[in-house]
Amino acid sequence: MGKQISALFYLLGHEIGVYNKSKLNIYEFEKQIKLLQRKIDFSNFNAGKINIYQHIEDLKNSLTIESLNEDLNLKKEIMQILRDNNNIVFSNSSSLSMDDLNCDFIHFFNTIYIKLIELCDSNLERFTPLKDLKKLGFHIICSKGNRGALANLLLFNEISSFFKIIEKYDYNFKECQTVYDLLYEKRNLLNIIDTIGIELCNKICKNLKEDDENFYHPKIFKKAL
Structure with missing residues (x-):
């Protein structure tokens, strides 16, 4: 899911940083970009910039969406590192709750060109790309923060x-x-x-x-x- 989310925000014109423990396959990332361009019209946006990180400590002062495996302990461990580096952290979890992770949620669907997003956020103004996603026709559902959302x-x-x-x-x-x-x-x-x-x-x-x-x-x- 991480590659799909990264490709979406790259095509929306954002500078993105992608953390992957193993070396990221750029070819796979480029495939996601081309697929999204076939499915969604990005003609009103200029592509952004991508930075690849293999050390999570290098991700700092950013709005961050975690898309790790649905493993509560793993997510908590990584998200704490992100918070310690002054990142605003959202989770893309598909089955854990707001109480489990103590963070806000933005949940995209697989495949990401299904234009549906579940958002559970105590402060919507923090998620600045929301207007751009709405321009692309994404439907935003406000989640209650429960496991599985809606x-x-x-x-x-x-x-x-x-x-x-x-x-x-x-x-x-x-x-x-x-x-x-x-x-x-x-x-x-x-x-x-x-x-x-x-x-x-x-x-x-x-x-x-x-x-x-x-x-x-x-x-x-x-x-x-």
Whole structure:
């Protein structure tokens, strides 16, 4: 997600700094830029500048969006380093809460040209690129700061129910998909899961389960890993 977010703000004309523990593959970053240019019209913006950092301590005095794995301890560790270097920190977490991380949230979706952003911020004026994102047609939803925010809470409760019916009530996948084909315009949850990635889906479900004991964590994700 980090490369997608970086490419978006680069095309909006911002000077961006990208921290990656391993050496960043510039070719992959350029691919993200070209893909976004095909999907979104940036003709009213001039491209910005990119700086690559392999030492997180070099990121200072910036508005920073973390997009680490959905690992609470890892996020807390890195975010504290960022705060110590006088950065304003937002999280792009898809399954942790404002209380978990003690920071504000801006959540982009995969893929990033889905023009939906969930924002949970105690001071919106701090996030200066918001006007530019609105000009590009992004829809801004104000999150309550809970785990999963709104969109992933809706989506993963649907995914949870889908696999609960298969795993607990012994319906087969084909029957369930037939219902989706006929009643829900051929909506395919497996394609959505594939786009998100099984590992991330499993972590999101784990975090939602910790917050709500009634949430069903599909067994299929653990088996697939």
